[in-house]
Amino acid sequence: MFEKNGRTLLAKRKTLGTIQSTRTKKNRKMEGTLERHPLIQFGKLSKLSFENRPPSNAASSAFQSLLDSESSELRNQLGPVDADADCGDKDFILSQDFFCTPDYITPDNQNLMSGLDISKDHSPCPRSPVKLNTVKSKRCRQDSFTLNPLNSTWSTKYRFDEQENEDVDTDEIMVDKLQANQTERSGYVSQSAVALRSRVMPPPCLKNPYVMNESETATDPFRYQRSKCASFLPASRGGDGLSRYLTDFHEIQQIGAGNFSRVFKVLKRIDGCLYAVKHSTRKLYLDSERRKAMMEVQALAALGFHENVVGYYCSWFENEQLYIQLELCDHSLSKKSSLKISEREILVIMHQVAKALQFVHEKGIAHLDVKPDNIYIKNGVCKLGDFGCATRLDKSLPVEEGDARYMPQEILNENYEHLDKVDIFSLGVTVYELIRGSPLTESRNQSLNIKEGKLPLLPGHSLQLQQLLKAMMDRDPKRRPSARDIMNHPMFDRIRG
């Protein structure tokens, strides 16, 4: 159990498990690539077209002989074609990873090698493969580094083997020789190679437990393979690896910190836009820890877009930490909880968060940590964030309640019958805190009163608002209004259109 602001956390983030080692996803990817490989398909087609063609007669047209001569020329170039033959490593040149080399997105003159001391590396940078103009040069780099990124001897040998066997652009040979010599002399490993290596260590692929409708997963490319790849593969980069975070983002400043994470304002290098990146502070060494951390991103991904839910872009494991790229907001609502705000402003906030909750609940998910800290403001619009405690309403996932100050009594008693109403209670307490103009303390008396639904009078605020708040914080979850009921409350006519 963890202590968190005087609240008790079930051991959501503290778990045991083992890391299983298995075939890399890269290997599987390569196997999959074979079927689609144009060269192999050409082989199959060629074989068919050569063997199934009706025997040519003497009156074969000039066009037919042209086709024949072209076909045999191609056959000579490609060598004997056998559709069933083992195509070997050379045929993976068009796998997807090939197009993902970070060379395209790594700006010049940036110290991206977080684990290496760049000042000691005086070897000139190899020319970008983009400038080499040929597919082969990229393939050469990719294959050699994929198989053994740090073994320069192997890379060199492989390059020269290729030169013997294939017709390679002379320019390219020169550059490759140069690189090979440099590799041997200085042990230089290109940044992109290391980055590539760090990118091919995939996180586990699991069925998203938050997705309600089976058809929503129908387009998922993993589907029936999930059981095969559900175990964890090594999820971190080594100390010598490049950081995806540092490669893709420029860190501007820290904008927040929770009990288990830090949040940074970042500029994404490739699109020039600002985002928030949240990463866990603890290293997640165990499979089970990583699976738990992933639940936050799975919930966000299952939810999809809503104007009052913080936008989610992507996530990845790096250095045994989970990184989450999010929509950047201006600040959290807790900044306002020490300010006096007008009833109109309160109604706007309440309406927007209720809208977010209606959306979340309709997706079959409960947030379970609604509080000012986890409601962010962007351009005056409220966004519900921090889905680290999100669970399913149908109780098919473990329940970890959030900040105890905002939790109703029933959840502390482990009664999980009405998890959506837990969020309603927390929203009530959040609004009450905003009206008070001072953050809730850990005081036992205060907490008991709130959990009993005993609200003091709130001078200066309408009776309608006070009655609604009282209902939201009712001790009996069944008597609390739903998010939809709140949305439809006539009190909000005052702020509508």
Ligand SMILES: Nc1ncnc2c1ncn2[C@@H]1O[C@H](COP(=O)(O)OP(=O)(O)OP(=O)(O)O)[C@@H](O)[C@H]1O
């Ligand atoms: N997308 C964002 N835009 C702006 N600020 C953010 C964003 N996400 C988080 N923050 C800031 O960082 C703080 C911590 O983030 P978050 O609540 O997600 O972390 P946490 O570790 O899960 O928190 P907790 O302690 O509640 O478990 C937030 O209170 C908020 O101030």
Ligand SMILES: [Mg+2]
């Ligand atoms: Mg939080």
